[in-house]
Amino acid sequence: GENVEQHPSTLSVQEGDSAVIKCTYSDSASNYFPWYKQELGKGPQLIIDIRSNVGEKKDQRIAVTLNKTAKHFSLHITETQPEDSAVYFCAARGYGGSQGNLIFGKGTKLSVKP
């Protein structure tokens, strides 16, 4: 089955700097890669996602890139702000049936220092 590795487990940046979180996946059949943000004491929320037919997607200060050949994808946050501090999870999903469930990485705790 699918396995998702996420790095780093913790990341500390100064406000205004960029942050990059990287994930690798094992199943070449996976075709959907979302990123979730979890604030303290709350459930995760989808912030951006990418499908396997796209190499890059941007939404304001957030971007995700996908390299299907290398089987890795990354989250890029530019001009970080204190409210970006949270735990971020990447995930991968195959197609259909029991393979259609999301497999999550172990999370990255991002701290943005003012």
Next chain:
Amino acid sequence: DGGITQSPKYLFRKEGQNVTLSCEQNLNHDAMYWYRQDPGQGLRLIYYSQIVNDFQKGDIAEGYSVSREKKESFPLTVTSAQKNPTAFYLCASSILPGNTGELFFGEGSRLTVL
């Protein structure tokens, strides 16, 4: 407002007792999920249901049970057979089971076994 409601938010249990966590959604979603979150372990799937009166085991189903008698409700019972039940439990739902549908999470229930 539409969303997912989990209760209770905090729960304490003595060893040997069963406990049931509630999850209700008013999003009219077909699929519902239960995840367990432990520090540094990411989100692991316990059970999922794609339709009323049907559910499937996830990756860590041992010691847990579920029911799906109504579309909007998916309660999770943590039984005394679960060897390490202390954790943060998250319920989620999605429009399209086994597909690229976004997961909507509740705010979680924290279970502590005394």
